[in-house]
Amino acid sequence: MSEIKHNTSGTEAGAGFVLHKTVVLVGMMGAGKTAVGRALAARLGVPFLDSDAEIESAANMTIPEIFERDGEPFFRGKESQVIGRLLDEEKGILSTGGGAFLAERNRTMISERGVSVWLRADLEVLWNRVKHKDTRPLLRTVDPYATLRNLYEQRVPIYAQADLIAESDGETSIDNMVNRVLDALATRPDVLEQK
Numbered sequence: 301m302s303e304i305k306h307n308t309s310g311t312e313a314g315a316g317f318v319l320h321k322t323v324v325l326v327g328m329m330g331a332g333k334t335a336v337g338r339a340l341a342a343r344l345g346v347p348f349l350d351s352d353a354e355i356e357s358a359a360n361m362t363i364p365e366i367f368e369r370d371g372e373p374f375f376r377g378k379e380s381q382v383i384g385r386l387l388d389e390e391k392g393i394l395s396t397g398g399g400a401f402l403a404e405r406n407r408t409m410i411s412e413r414g415v416s417v418w419l420r421a422d423l424e425v426l427w428n429r430v431k432h433k434d435t436r437p438l439l440r441t442v443d444p445y446a447t448l449r450n451l452y453e454q455r456v457p458i459y460a461q462a463d464l465i466a467e468s469d470g471e472t473s474i475d476n477m478v479n480r481v482l483d484a485l486a487t488r489p490d491v492l493e494q495k
């Protein structure tokens with residue numbers, strides 16, 4: 301991977317790309333924001349940022365511990381702060397938590413300083429990816445599938461406000477998702493320029 305160079309005009313990445321704005325991945329729990337974001341950043345040779353991981357390392361607690369001890373409103377406050385800071389600090393790939401795009405102030409920050417990409421997947425695909433993991437406090441309910449379905453129905457119209465979309469189905473590998481995000485970004489040379 302070639303050396304990463306930060307400057308005012310963009311982050312010079314490997315493979316002949318220059319990233320002019322942070323690419324912000326949004327969408328439901330299980331959409332692949334963290335996994336695809338990490339792979340996309342590696343492919344481009346740019347920094348990978350994950351708001352949940354930043355919150356966890358700053359608090360030295362896991363997301364479930366933060367929800368349990370301090371509550372969701374406290375977590376949402378931290379999430380906004382962290383997203384604002386990461387958007388200011390460096391250009392890269394920013395994976396958000398599934399609830400981040402719901403707050404209008406977060407959507408405003410993201411649209412002013414980055415470009416949003418909705419990783420869209422059907423409810424059943426999401427469920428298959430999250431059902432075995434206990435790391436998502438919002439799904440610690442008596443009927444986590446119904447909870448996920450309710451969140452899905454409430455949130456889809458908001459994710460649909462993202463600038464770009466990349467679709468994943470049960471068959472789409474993480475590498476294929478990286479290609480789909482790159483295809484979506486090909487329409488935006490103001491964000492990702494290929495030299």
Ligand SMILES: Nc1ncnc2c1ncn2[C@@H]1O[C@H](COP(=O)(O)OP(=O)(O)O)[C@@H](O)[C@H]1O
Binds near residue numbers: 327329334430
């Ligand atoms: N396109 C995909 N193909 C296969 N597995 C995937 C894909 N996207 C995500 N996963 C897996 O699903 C799980 C949830 O993905 P994750 O990146 O944590 O989602 P999010 O950050 O959007 O909640 C992880 O185990 C991840 O490896």
Ligand SMILES: O=C(O)C1=C[C@@H](OP(=O)(O)O)[C@@H](O)[C@H](O)C1
Binds near residue numbers: 328329363398
């Ligand atoms: O959808 C949500 O509200 C949440 C999604 C999680 O992130 P992922 O979408 O990366 O799982 C994490 O931020 C927290 O558990 C809340």
Ligand SMILES: [Mg+2]
Binds near residue numbers: 333334
């Ligand atoms: Mg994640």
